[in-house]
Structure formats: C-alpha cells, structure tokens
Amino acid sequence: MTLRLYDTATRAVRDFVPRIAGQASIYLCGLTVQSEPHIGHLRSGVNYDVLRRWMIQGGLEVTFIRNITDIDDKVLAKAIERDRPFWSIAYANEVVLSGVYRALNVLPPTYEPRATGHITQMFELIETLIAGGHAYASADGCGDVYFAVGSFPAYGKLSGQRPDEMQAATDGPERAKRDPRDFALWKGAKPDEPQDAYWPSPWGVGRPGWHIECSAMVQRYLGDEFDIHGGGLDLVFPHHENEVAQSQAAGLPFARFWVHHALLNLGDKKMGKSTGNVINLDSVLERGIRPIELRYYLLAPHYRARIDFSWEALSESAVAFRRIEGFVARATELVGNVEPGVLHADFTAAMDDDLNTSAALAALHEVIREGNTALAEGNTSAVAASLASVRAMLAVLGIDPLAEPWRDTTSGGDLRGAVDALVALALEQRKAARDRKDWAAADAVRDQLKQAGIVVEDTPHGPRWTVESGR
Structure with a gap:
C-alpha cells in the first residue's frame, strides 16, 4: 500500500514501507492504570485502531502491541491513598479499560503485555546499558540505576530539544545522579512505598522506572526494530525521548516511524486523571450519546x-453520524442488505495522505448525498452502488451500523425482537384507524409511540420506526 505518515522524528511526511513485505508492526504506548479511563484516552485507542484497520484494508498483516503500565509512581500513590495492593487497583482499572475499548469497537491488540510481566527483560536491557557505559548504579547505595544522558549524543533529537537547556529529571534524587538530566532505569525500595511492589534485582530490591518498561516489552514482542511507535503528543518528552536513548544505546535500531496524536482538551487544559479534569464513557452515555457516536466524534478530526x-460539539457530531445511519437504513429498506463494495477514490486518497479522516469523511458524505438523490428518484441500482461504497468506508472507520458489534444494538439491542412485535401491533392498529379515516385515533397511536421513545416515519414503502436518541 502507499501510505504517507507524518513522522515525529523527522518532522516530515514520509512514505511508509513495511520492513517485511506484507507485514507491519505497531507499538502503542498504552495506559497507566491507576484509575479508570476517560474519553481523552479513548481517542488514542480509536485513532490507532483506524490506522490498523487501514493497513489491514491495504493488504498488510499487522502485529499490534498495546501495553499496560501496571507499576509506576502513580499506581503506587493510588495504592497508598486507598490502602489496597497496587496490583488490585491496576487490574480493576484494566478490566474497565478493556470493556470501554470493546464498547467503542476497538479491535483487541495482538498482544497486550503488562509491565510487571517483563521484569527479566528489563534486567537484561539495563545490564547491557551498564556494560556499554550508558548506565550506572547510584554510588550512595539507594539501589537506583540511572541512564547517563551525556553518553548518548543524539539525546533530544526526537523532541527537538537541546540537552544543555533541559531541566533536571524528577524521577530520582539529584544526589544519586552524575548528571541532573539522567533518568531512572531502576528505583530502589523506599520506606514510604508499598512493600509488595518490589522485586529482587542485581542492584538491590526495587522496581522498574517508567521508560525502561516499554523498551523491554517492545523488544520482547516486536524485536530489535519495528515499524511504528505511537502515542500521544504528551509522551514525546520525556517518555519517548528516553525510550529512544536507552534502546539505541543498547544497540537496538528501535522504531522506524514515530506517530503521535494530538490531545483532547477540556476547557484550556488537557483532560487528565491527575487533575480530575475528566469525562468518562458513562458520562457520555448518560447524555444520550451512543458509543458508535462517540467513536465517530473521536475519529472525525x-x-x-x-x-x-x-x-455541544459532541451532540452536533452525533447528529452528523445519525444522518449517515439514516441513509444506510433507508437504502437497506429499498435494496436489501448490500455488502461493502469498492472504496471511493477520494476516501482512499485522503486515508493514504497521513490518515486524513476529516477529508475521508467529506468523501463519505458526498457519496451519501448522491445516494439520497438516488433514493428520491427511486433509482435502485444507484442506491445499491452508493450503499456498497458507504459501507466499505464505514467498515474502515469501524462505524458500519450493519456490522458487528453495532448491528441491532443501535435500535434496541437484545430487546429488538420483542420491541419489533409490540411496535408492529401498534402500527397495525394505526393502519386500521387510517383505513377507516379515524385520523384522531391514528395520531393517538403515533403520539403514544413517540412518548415511549419510538419515532415513526411514513415512507413510500410503509412506516419505518427508530428508537429516539437518548432512549
């Protein structure tokens, strides 16, 4: 496939070519699970899910790794606050995260490793760095091990920062460091932290630093070099900068492309768990927005x-998706269940141009406009062609209402059969009233259905009903 991606490392749009023909490998920095996810986190899951789907559409076999950070400062702080084992907090939030991803139709990763399952690989990587003169154990006996930033001349290249202008890393006491910028690879045990959060190591009892976790997991599952490393813009420095440094200093080529997504802000601040500035999926559902509509909102820009x-913006986006859904429903009523067909050329060009979903949706809506015109004219062949193209585009974006997991759930879920029967009975009563010209009785049936959240639309092919949004 011909795919151009904006590469953070080179600050340019580059043609993506897999290392191995027909295969692609992606590593996405997953969440630190000290609390439940919010919709800012879900943007990451949805964006890289679309990238993965587009690569699969292009004929690539994709190995997709998304990690779980289940041990770090934030997780331990939450464990102390709640007086619970760190692992119980991490696992409970991981379960919620998995459920939310499923709700938004995010494909499961090929593997989803936890940091705590890869301590041995971290040891090996740290020992390699020490042997190469790129890392050192603290001389004060605290058990910390630090990466020597000055030993890696390319430090700062990914984020575009000058090492001589950098502030001290805050993940360890400066007294233990040779250079304030050096960052922790291994952290010695501390009396004010949970004592079940430590492992024996060559440098004393302790736990891993944040950055070494990802480098170890990447190498374990994708090898010394892989295609794409993804994450949010807030991870470029220091997390990804440190990943590059420690991995390449250990002799690993590491990522060929760096792709970062922008953040979702609430007001003038990044949505973040540490500030309580968050909106989660349940909050969205309470407002009558369905998961498929939230996915559309997150992938549209x-x-x-x-x-x-x-x-307001989320509601407007939901309305825009319902127009898409409405066309699919009306077209299917006319021509039946048409399978996804050929992608529109403008959609393909937009997706190949740095995954430009905004332009791709413009192409989708243009096909829908043509399809609506064909519907008004009763041109069944044109309607079928439009529907096939629309479904193909929606499949790439993961929002085809006629495909799993959305099928039926948008109009009543498991209760659809019972609701169908009850509404059909009411519509028969309405038809009987209309046949005898008892317009008041017919309108009364329609009003009663509306009060129950059922919207009836009269079409040339008979009445069509849908569940009112928010019910």
Missing part, C-alpha cells in the same frame, strides 16, 4: 488536530 471538547 485529523489525528494530529487538537480536540477542544464540548457537549
């Missing part, structure tokens, strides 16, 4: 465009 969240 270009992945490098910041989203300034507002309930």
Whole structure:
C-alpha cells in the first residue's frame, strides 16, 4: 500500500514501507492504570485502531502491541491513598479499560503485555546499558540505576530539544545522579512505598522506572526494530525521548516511524486523571450519546488536530453520524442488505495522505448525498452502488451500523425482537384507524409511540420506526 505518515522524528511526511513485505508492526504506548479511563484516552485507542484497520484494508498483516503500565509512581500513590495492593487497583482499572475499548469497537491488540510481566527483560536491557557505559548504579547505595544522558549524543533529537537547556529529571534524587538530566532505569525500595511492589534485582530490591518498561516489552514482542511507535503528543518528552536513548544505546535500531496524536482538551487544559479534569464513557452515555457516536466524534478530526471538547460539539457530531445511519437504513429498506463494495477514490486518497479522516469523511458524505438523490428518484441500482461504497468506508472507520458489534444494538439491542412485535401491533392498529379515516385515533397511536421513545416515519414503502436518541 502507499501510505504517507507524518513522522515525529523527522518532522516530515514520509512514505511508509513495511520492513517485511506484507507485514507491519505497531507499538502503542498504552495506559497507566491507576484509575479508570476517560474519553481523552479513548481517542488514542480509536485513532490507532483506524490506522490498523487501514493497513489491514491495504493488504498488510499487522502485529499490534498495546501495553499496560501496571507499576509506576502513580499506581503506587493510588495504592497508598486507598490502602489496597497496587496490583488490585491496576487490574480493576484494566478490566474497565478493556470493556470501554470493546464498547467503542476497538479491535483487541495482538498482544497486550503488562509491565510487571517483563521484569527479566528489563534486567537484561539495563545490564547491557551498564556494560556499554550508558548506565550506572547510584554510588550512595539507594539501589537506583540511572541512564547517563551525556553518553548518548543524539539525546533530544526526537523532541527537538537541546540537552544543555533541559531541566533536571524528577524521577530520582539529584544526589544519586552524575548528571541532573539522567533518568531512572531502576528505583530502589523506599520506606514510604508499598512493600509488595518490589522485586529482587542485581542492584538491590526495587522496581522498574517508567521508560525502561516499554523498551523491554517492545523488544520482547516486536524485536530489535519495528515499524511504528505511537502515542500521544504528551509522551514525546520525556517518555519517548528516553525510550529512544536507552534502546539505541543498547544497540537496538528501535522504531522506524514515530506517530503521535494530538490531545483532547477540556476547557484550556488537557483532560487528565491527575487533575480530575475528566469525562468518562458513562458520562457520555448518560447524555444520550451512543458509543458508535462517540467513536465517530473521536475519529472525525485529523489525528494530529487538537480536540477542544464540548457537549455541544459532541451532540452536533452525533447528529452528523445519525444522518449517515439514516441513509444506510433507508437504502437497506429499498435494496436489501448490500455488502461493502469498492472504496471511493477520494476516501482512499485522503486515508493514504497521513490518515486524513476529516477529508475521508467529506468523501463519505458526498457519496451519501448522491445516494439520497438516488433514493428520491427511486433509482435502485444507484442506491445499491452508493450503499456498497458507504459501507466499505464505514467498515474502515469501524462505524458500519450493519456490522458487528453495532448491528441491532443501535435500535434496541437484545430487546429488538420483542420491541419489533409490540411496535408492529401498534402500527397495525394505526393502519386500521387510517383505513377507516379515524385520523384522531391514528395520531393517538403515533403520539403514544413517540412518548415511549419510538419515532415513526411514513415512507413510500410503509412506516419505518427508530428508537429516539437518548432512549
């Protein structure tokens, strides 16, 4: 496939070519699970799910790794606050995260490793760095091990920062460091931290630093070099900068492309768990927005465009998706269940151009406009062609209402059969009233259905009903 991606490392759009023909490998920095996810986190899951689906559409076999950070400072702070084992907090939030991803139709990763399952690989990588003169154990006996930033001349290249202008890393006491910028690879045990959060190591009892976790997991599952490393813009420095440094200093080529998505802001601040500035999926559902509509909202802007969240914007986006859904429903009633067909050329060009979902949706809506015209004219062949193209585009974006997991769930879920029968009975009563010209009785049936959240639309092919949004 011909795919151009904006590469953070080179700050340019480059043609993506897999290392191995027909295969691609992606590593996405997953969440630190000290609390439940919010919709800012879900943007990451949705954006890289679309990238993965587009690569699969292009004929690539994709190995997709998304990690779980289940041990770090934030997780331990939450464990102390709640007086619970760190692992119980991490696992409970991981379960919630998996459920939310499923709700938004995010494909499961090929593997989803936890940091705590890869301590041995971290040891090996740290020992390699020490042997190469790129890392050292603290001389004060605290058990910390640090990466020597000055030993890696390319430090700062990914983020575009000058090492001589950098502030001290805050993940360890400066007294233990040779250089304030050096960052922790291994952290010795501390009396004020949970004592079940430590492992024996060559440098004393302790736990891993944040950055070494990802480098170890990447090498374990994708090898010394892989295609794409993804994450949010807030991870470029220091997390990804440190990953590059420690991995390449250990002799690993590491990522060929760096792709970062912009953040979702609430007001003038990044949505973040540490500030309580969050909106989760349950909050969205309470407002009558369905998961498929939230997915549409998150993927509609270009992945490098910041989203300034507002309930008004989310509602407008939901209305836009319902127009798509409405066309699919009306077209299917006329021509039956048409399978996804050929992608529109403008959609393909947009997706190949740095995954420009905004332009791709413009192409989708243009096909829908043509399909609506064909519907008005009763041109069944044109309607079928439009529907096939629309479904193909929606499949790439993961929002085809006629496909799993959305099928039926948008109009009543498991209760659809019972609701169908009850509404059909009411519509028969309405038809009987209309046949005898008892318009008041017919309108009364329609009003009663509306009060129950059922919207009836009269079409040339008979009445069509849908569940009112928010019910």
